[in-house]
Amino acid sequence: MPDARDAHPYDALLLLSFGGPEGPDDVIPFLENVTRGRGIPTERLKEVGEHYFLFGGVSPINDQNRALLDALRKDFADHGLDLPIYWGNRNWAPYLTDTLREMVADGHRRILVLATSAYASYSGCRQYRENLADSLAALEAEGLQLLKIDKLRHYFNHPGFLEPMIDGVLQSLADLPEDVRGGAHIAFSTHSIPNASADTSGPVEGHGDGGAYVAQHLDVARLIADAVRERTGVDHPWQLVYQSRSGAPHIPWLEPDICDHLQERHEAGAPAVVIAPIGFVSDHMEVLYDLDTEAKAKAEELGLPMRRSATVGDDPRFAAAIRELVLERAAVERAQEVTPCALGALGASHDLCPVGCCPARAPRPAAAGADSPYA
Secondary structure (H helix, E strand, O other): OOOOOOOOOOOEEEEEEOOOOEOHHHHHHHHHHHHOOOOOOHHHHHHHHHHHHOOOOEOOHHHHHHHHHHHHHHHHHHOOOOOOEEEEEOOOOOEHHHHHHHHHHOOOOEEEEEEOOOOOOHHHHHHHHHHHHHHHHHHHHOOOOOOEEEEOOOOOOOHHHHHHHHHHHHHHHHHOOHHHHOOOEEEEEEEOOEHHHHHOOOOHHHOOOOHHHHHHHHHHHHHHHHHHHHHHOOOOOEEEEEEOOOOOOOOOEOOOEHHHHHHHHHHOOOOOEEEEOOOOOOOOHHHHHHHHHHHHHHHHHHOOOEEEOOOOOOOHHHHHHHHHHHHHHHHHHOOOOOOOOOOOOOOOOOOOEOOOOOOOOOOOOOOOEOOOOOO
């Protein structure tokens, strides 16, 4: 383990997230930010907005990021790591460009970025890097000194990300009635994306048939299922499933959908299901609506006992994992020998996204990668 106090050459950490509305008046402007340039009709945005209005027009994601910030700052302080932590969003306040401008004004020059997405994909990695490049271009146009930015590697298989999810599945199983617990099926759920995006996720040499996106989720699902078997003595059947599809019907997206899967499991005689949202860092709107509202209603309609396990959120083990990833990357930048911490068959992800990794449909500049114009 690298020196627990030395983050050099980095002088700050940026928590970079999606953002979400914090009141009813924010919902449509927020959705306009999310879909800008895609020609989505306002009427369609209003339909999606109803998901938020069910919860008072407030997405929980911003409060969850505040809680994660508190957990990170506490962990860093407890371990003597003097590294300021900032927060910026892609689609709502605090906006990324404003946060980077603040960091420059505060004297920071080389920063690490923690994205609230653990896996490789265009929307989960490269799009964040494109946002960083857009913000750097805006600062450059203002004549400000540019930050040098690196991004933490994907952390899907770090034990500090996995252990809280294992505990969540175990707790959900324990919460099921005893007569259905032993035969419960585990549905590991993540965000559906277009098949074409999945197939080109990760480095070029791994493209095809789900790419890194599917492979990484399957590896996490296996790790959790194996841990559950080791700790309970029960080998629960499981499957990777998808949720939150939002694209045009004629474009193939990853399947099966969670609600279709519940129907299929019920028809196959499964006595109960635990849904484990392994694709999400926190219980944001897509977890609350697609799982706790729609999937829950489907399970109740079927008479199928269902529990939804917790996401990682601000678990102290996750905060500790981020500290370890920061120190690991800092040591790498100092040319020290480091053994990355990772479980499963895939090993540690790359530190620097290579050229052709998770490509966009239309090429755009992306920071914090091998193809960055801001090296």
